[in-house]
Amino acid sequence: MSEKFFTAVRSQLGDDVVDVSDNAIARYGSNRLPGGDRRPSGVLLPASTEDVQAIVRLAGQHKVSLWPTSTGQNLGLGEYSPVREGHVVVDLGRRMNRVLEINELLGYAVLEPGVTFRQLRAELARRGDKLMLSGTSGPPDGGVLGNALDRGAGYTPYFDHFGMLVGQEIVLPDGQVLHTGDGTLPGSRMRYLNKSGFGPMLEGLFSQSNYGIVTSAAVWLMPRPPVIRAFGFTFPDDEDLAEIMDVVRGLKLANVVPTLIKVTSGHYGFGTETTYPGYQPGAPTLPDDTRRELEQRYGTGAWTVTGAFYGPSMAALDPLIDRVREQFEASGKATYLSHEQIESSPVFRIHLDTFSGEPTESELGLLNWRPGAGATWFLPATPVVGEIAQQHQELSRRILTEHGFEYTVEFVCGPRAARALHLIIYNRSDQGERERMRDCYTALVEAYDAIGYPIGRAPTDWQEKAMRRLPELSRVCGAIKGALDPDGVIAPGKYGIL
Template identity: 70%
Template sequence: MPKYESDHQTIVFAPLISHTHREAGAKGAERNIRPMSESFFAAVRAALGEEAVDTSPEVLGVYGSNRLPGGDRVPGGVVFPGSTGDVQVVVRLANEHGVSLWPTSTGQNLGMGELSPVRGGQVVLHLGKRMNRVLAVDERLGYAVIEPGVTFRQLREELAGRGDVLMLSGTSGPPDGGVLGNALDRGAGYTPYFDHFGMLCGMEVVLPDGEVFCPGDGSLGGSGMRFLNKSGFGPLLDGLFSQSNFGVVTQAAIWLMPRPAAIRSFAFTFPEDGDLAEIIELVRPLKLSNAVPTLMKVTSDLYGVGTLESYPYERTGGLTPLPDEVRRELRDKHGVGAWTVSGALYGPSFEALDAGIERIRAHFEASGRARYIAHEEIEKSPVLRIHLDTFSGEPTESELGLLDWRAGGATWFLPATPMVGEAAAVQQEVSRRVLAEYGFDYMVEFVCGPRAARGLHIIMFDRGDADECRRMAECYAALVAAYDAIGVPIGRTPTDWQERAGERLPEFGRLTSAIKQAIDPNGVIAPGKYGIVGA
């Protein structure tokens, strides 16, 4: 199997929250502040006030920290705009002073890079600190207009305070993650409105020259259709601002669905790793026919129990992957299978959903492999309750327990998966083989639509161990190479890998570099993000 060798120095810091880690980050921060940056910060302070800038070593250490194997990337400073107008000022000053900005909303993309920039020395433009208002909610047409700092928790509370007429589509990630930032990075949820970027409309974007642009019907000033219609006139330009560095999105509407009167979940466990192919074949027709309106999760044993358990060092002495007999003990303890399938139905009442549940139950139990778990049992299970919360639009912290599986290190590998049993089986074999070769556990959740699933691999490692960081970097490269070989590209990518991932795609790079050079010749906005650079 081909491998990519790690071509950059691995910088190892202590775990994310340690004092040693912050001291190391602070020392790196002092080296990253350049003389031309100082003139930029002085100009920003003069325009926006002293509180709009922080270049203290302690703060830069925090903003540079992440959980990735490549080490922390300390910024040159942090700027806190309070409005779209402030962002325009900062972008124009960055052009004048030759500064590169790293826009971020809340920095809660844990295991993807957090607040730290793609390149050390970039100035973090922390939009979420002061731009955190829900600007409007339209219950009749089903949307909320938000700024980058609005979190899933905050939006949930806003909707609850208005009588729970509308339901957000949350993630199973941090409730304090930003709704807008998640959508722009093409994160996703689990309800029928799972496509968070697809649910954005009426974006307000500060371009690299400091001018404001609204794609779609928002391009006509005063349009009453701005938050309602993405189509508009001419080419669809919204996608230019997703997983890119072509502008800074300062507000948008997120479309929301009416909250159902009743939400009833279901789950099935399957006993063996090799059941995955049959599971995918069972799930696909339910999604193609929309018999199940939510996405459906197919969760591996360690991904599920890892939300409550940490790695059992006392049993294994650190051996990875975890032995099969220990995996079986953990899943028996928590009432899950080698795979656990979950979803939910919506309707006017619990009773109205009975017939649908019975049809789904008959569909899975016909395999002779599935054990049914009822809604009432799911409600009581700490491992399974996570799924009910996500199908119900309830932000949950429960899945964050995965981050404690080992010792602070975490990265996500996120390929797509065809909804074809044989293809999913091949992917499982590839992932298990590569992860075992480098000494890591297979922890994955397939989030299934009708034609493709997101294969959410979380790879946990000891970030304070130089050897584990090295192996993790090499493992990620090997996974990318192995999936390239079977024709499955990676999607959403941690900052450690964005530039190298882009180098694999020459035509992508040619076009995006031409766009970048045309609209951002000074490289003001995050050069290197998702591999996009100018000439």
């Protein structure tokens, strides 16, 4: 069936759109997850929305399932690799990578799926740096739209990347095109300015789902402030997390700090600059005394807390810096990190970059902590309440230690909830570590479910299991899938939707 499909695509769109080489199938099937590589049956490289429409229609005719992806840089969540073997990967990043429009007056950029954070940052700089993007601390070559559609987030006031996405152009499973929001009216001049158009808000249907293929959208951008001034603190003990989170909650609820506030474990800092000392296959969790030594050597403490202020000048921000210092230093346990210290440190500079809309590769050093290129993200949320955050820390440390892995965590804190980003690095070439990683992820999900704190984003090798935990959501999502895509043309099984 696939061969006839590929022949039809070549006939309609040209030979250069289809790649079924062994190298392509291996590359697009590889990932860092413990479930193993998931090889597609081929790769398609559309260059336009019209190409995507043609591919979708042909897939329906030939009963082929497609796996749309953009830049494949969601490291630790699946990369290009489909949720199931045999899907045909539709790589929207290779040839659909244009910045279609930048409106500096109203603060938005219209992008195709292949536009990366690095590419958008360069274009904004070329135009005079009037606007600032909200980036992630992940790969600069990640796709802006793909990150937003999977509900990734950043650190600036525009951190809610999906919330800042507007005017989606979507190819539906029957090959028809839908424009969301005020874009549904042909010729509308409000498409990129207003999410709340006539009727139901449909944007959410196409986030973490398989109901259509987004081929363009606008992302809202923030005016770049004249001055960005970072602040930071380190705390010496694991148990200090409770105090930290209670201070963070007060600052964010009162909107004192405009950025999100990052609370990172010591290992999340020093792990960007060093590797597991003396690693041997099957190594257990890094001993506490070694961890403490590395925390002192790299100056991270058990916890590093960072945020930033925006203003007309450094001096104008002095009163705000004094205010946060008073809050965090009240117990006598915090050590203050000035903007200059953060800017000059390879461990801390990443925080300033993320608050400044600067794509950075600094955090990618964490992927080398153990050999073997294995990485999985565990992504629950935590209330910004000290006692609960401390309980979550103890729970995660216990499970990770039982399975032989390090507690490498970044809490990205708003006023009420924090994204608790657990990055678990393991040796994927070691069968024992791979099995322990699989068991560890299961144990973490089950433990957090049991106390009422479910995961958000999930790696592709766990998405179908994750949906089975949620019968109400599964029933409704399945009904929508059946109505829009009864033949399963687009990514059946993505986020468990069938």
